[in-house]
Amino acid sequence: MALGSWRMCGVFGIVNHPEAANLSYLGLHALQHRGQESAGVVTSDGGTLHAVRKMGLVADIFNERKLALLPGRAAVGHVRYTTAGGSLPKNMQPLAAESRHGAIAIAHNGNLVNAESLRAELEDQGAIFASNSDTEVILQLMARSPAKSVIERLGDALGRIRGAYSLVLLAGESIIAVRDPHGFRPLVLGRMRGVDGSLVVASETSAFDLINAERVRDLEPGEILVISARGEVTQHRVPVPRSPARRCVFEHVYFARPDSLLDEVSVYEARVAMGEQLAAEAPTDADVVIPVPDSGVVAAMGFARASGLPFEMGLIRNHYVGRTFIEPKDSIRHFGVKLKLNPVPRLMAGKRVVVVDDSIVRGTTSRKIVKLIRDAGAREVHLRVSSPPIVWPCYYGIDTPTRSELIAASHSPDEVARYITADSVVYLSHAGLMKAVRETGEQVYCNACFTGEYPVQIVTQPTRRQLRLVEV
16 A cells, blocks of 8 residues: 555675675665664674664664764664564564574564464573564574574574564674575575675665665575675575465565566566556546556556556655654644645546555555545546455565455445545456466465465464563
8 A cells, every 4th residue: 555554674684895884774775665663784793793773764773973883794684664573672673682602683574473382482491582573583493402503503493483584694794594485575685796705685676776786586485595704605495395485476566666676577567567457457438547656656657558548646745754743733634645645636637537556455545545636626536456455464574454454355346436435446356466477387476465375374373471561
């Protein structure tokens, strides 16, 4: 949804570079769209880990003084949006810890479906947790492993956890990159231009473009890469039976930046194809096509191109809205949406408008957007959605509402149209979406939010802990 109903995280790692901290800062800046609650960088100078983590945006957290506190040639970074554990300072990542094996830091994108069960087991064994993030479970499992090497201890931990995880760990001056056996979340390997032996990993290739790195390849589902301080790479496998790949299709629908390339598929081209397919499935007698910025822009371009209708930026987004604002005491209807979006009446007055968005979650924001467009003088408003109806929650790293809160789970498209006061609502078909993202027998996507078919069994979590420490 264009105004932020979805939540994700982004990870970054670099080895063998004299400006590891600065490049991590830039890489996280390029991944800011994946998380805006907190950001952090941990570096290693060979003997000590150095950390800067704070709630807020990357550009507000890091400056020359903060980056000067991060010496070393290896680093991991993280931008966070809450998917598990809550929006609390103690859950900021990368998490760092010390054990008898030495210090280690970890950044995690995804969500473990059995984290609470494992945490309860560990607490029964005497473990004390410093956060309520599911990521700390991985560190605790590694600390309890009797194995001698860090890769063996990590393997012991990975053998216990289930769910979605793209991980970047910092141990000594080496980094370890891991993608879960289904490959739910993206993770890409790159190489720094002009610096021999300097390798990077990131959630998206858009992070490479900013720091002048070249993409090497995506990590395969279930792959572990150990990258030494000299940039030497060794490959391992997550020690569980091989699973069919199930990459998250919503990365292409919404999460990833359009300029990223994920598993050989261009996000931009996929979204154009979604819009073109939507126009073929739902031809509309209208005068103009407008997107809900920013996530609906590229699909709207494809819709307009395929339907022969003019494309206009009829809604202008204010990119400088902070996370909090003071609402005027005198009631202004739809104030929150108006703060972020403003219509251009000259483009819509008296016209039949097709508005393209990437998804509908609860429907409340869509209702406000339709009202804005009608107030701008539109004669008709037809909402076209470049993904199928979302009828099931996600448990693999996306903070979606419960099923009872998902409007499409209990309402037909016509009922949704009446609720949001649109003249019509049409979703892209499931087959149309799979065609747009070029699904094949080898490139299969997770579509549980549309079908309810979950690749990893959801574990019933214990509820025995009644009290939690909340830092303020």
